[in-house]
Amino acid sequence: MTGDRKIRVLQLGTSGPLYGAERWILALCRNLDARKFDCRIAAIDDDENHPPPLLAAAKAACIPGHSIGRPSSSILGTIRSLRNVIRDKQIDIVHSHGYKADVVTLAACLGLPVKTLATPHGWSRGAGWKLAAYERADRFLFRFFDAVAPLSQELLGNLPAGLGQSNHVQLISNGVDIDEIDAAMAAKDRQYERQAFTIGYIGQLIARKDVRTLLHAFALLDEPSCELVVVGEGPEKAALEKMASQLNISRRTQFTGFRNDRIALLGDFDLFILPSLEEGIPRCLMEAMAARIPVIASNIPGSTDLVVDGKTGRLFEPRNARQLAALMRKAMKGQSADMAVAARRHIEHSYSASRMARDYEELFEMLTERKTAARAKARTAISSLSARKAS
Numbered sequence: 001m002t003g004d005r006k007i008r009v010l011q012l013g014t015s016g017p018l019y020g021a022e023r024w025i026l027a028l029c030r031n032l033d034a035r036k037f038d039c040r041i042a043a044i045d046d047d048e049n050h051p052p053p054l055l056a057a058a059k060a061a062c063i064p065g066h067s068i069g070r071p072s073s074s075i076l077g078t079i080r081s082l083r084n085v086i087r088d089k090q091i092d093i094v095h096s097h098g099y100k101a102d103v104v105t106l107a108a109c110l111g112l113p114v115k116t117l118a119t120p121h122g123w124s125r126g127a128g129w130k131l132a133a134y135e136r137a138d139r140f141l142f143r144f145f146d147a148v149a150p151l152s153q154e155l156l157g158n159l160p161a162g163l164g165q166s167n168h169v170q171l172i173s174n175g176v177d178i179d180e181i182d183a184a185m186a187a188k189d190r191q192y193e194r195q196a197f198t199i200g201y202i203g204q205l206i207a208r209k210d211v212r213t214l215l216h217a218f219a220l221l222d223e224p225s226c227e228l229v230v231v232g233e234g235p236e237k238a239a240l241e242k243m244a245s246q247l248n249i250s251r252r253t254q255f256t257g258f259r260n261d262r263i264a265l266l267g268d269f270d271l272f273i274l275p276s277l278e279e280g281i282p283r284c285l286m287e288a289m290a291a292r293i294p295v296i297a298s299n300i301p302g303s304t305d306l307v308v309d310g311k312t313g314r315l316f317e318p319r320n321a322r323q324l325a326a327l328m329r330k331a332m333k334g335q336s337a338d339m340a341v342a343a344r345r346h347i348e349h350s351y352s353a354s355r356m357a358r359d360y361e362e363l364f365e366m367l368t369e370r371k372t373a374a375r376a377k378a379r380t381a382i383s384s385l386s387a388r389k390a391s
Helices: 020-031 053-060 075-088 099-109 129-144 153-157 178-187 211-221 237-246 262-266 283-290 321-332 337-350 353-390
Strands: 007-013 037-044 065-068 093-096 115-118 197-202 226-231 253-257 271-274 295-298 314-316
Touching (some): 007 020, 007 075, 007 099, 020 283, 020 353, 037 053, 075 099, 099 129, 115 129, 115 353, 178 262, 197 211, 197 283, 211 226, 211 237, 211 321, 226 262, 262 283, 283 337, 295 321
Parallel strands (some): 007 037, 037 065, 197 271
């Protein structure tokens, strides 16, 4: 702690929906030791149609929240807004998430006695030139933070050359709030009527999630007693709905849109599929494993950190719909039940939010010790200079 008071940490997110990064911020805040840390959440308010969902979720969790800027604010106004919060609340560490939050954090903290920490949650492949440029700039900016904490070995490996080996980069693996999942599963009611076997996906409907392969595999399965539930929103939704119609699986496929109660929906699944082409360490997969839902995931970095093929779940080669369909048939025969139990143990041991929070507590304390040491050094230098002038 800084002196006798708690370490004050401000988590800075953006105005997007409650996807992985936003849920991650909430999980970390809930699991930090409240005796040592005062954790707050801020969100950049740049959506004219909706206030930041992250702040509404923070309020529901009784976590202090701050709106940074407003939809009509210039970038300078947003920076000024964050700077005011840092000063007013005497923040010790600003922990930012995402390229926009990273830029605003570095600018707002210039000249202030505050430490900066960035956590990259993932980058895109095959993105448009504009997003690709933003993400390249973000990776460059990491060198100016006091610390960078990627969530996975894959993200660590994609940092700029030399940065990943520097002493201000610390790998802290992603974590999921097991208590939240257990509570949701215990309290849930079935959300919709289903057939005998339900296969589910939860996540953004974007190209790198490759839900198209899941639809193809489900069509190959050709099991009238199965249904597929796709939870999420994104630019691919209309195309995926059209594809389901073309594959003649529309009557057995539900597109629910974005749902805040995604964890409760997990309890309706007999099998969870993640067909992604690229991931950090996927939160939706961790949640399914923690909920003891059998899982099948594509054989890519990030997913393979969680799924040990044949032990905690099954893996298939990316874009291989036939292999995925074959694994789905085996799961329908009950061949995944023991793996689901092992998956839960794996998450409890290595990927719980409480474990993640303890690692971050150590990093926060280390950063504030550096800050205190720097202040002490400055005071000593000033005192020495004053003494020389007096003599």
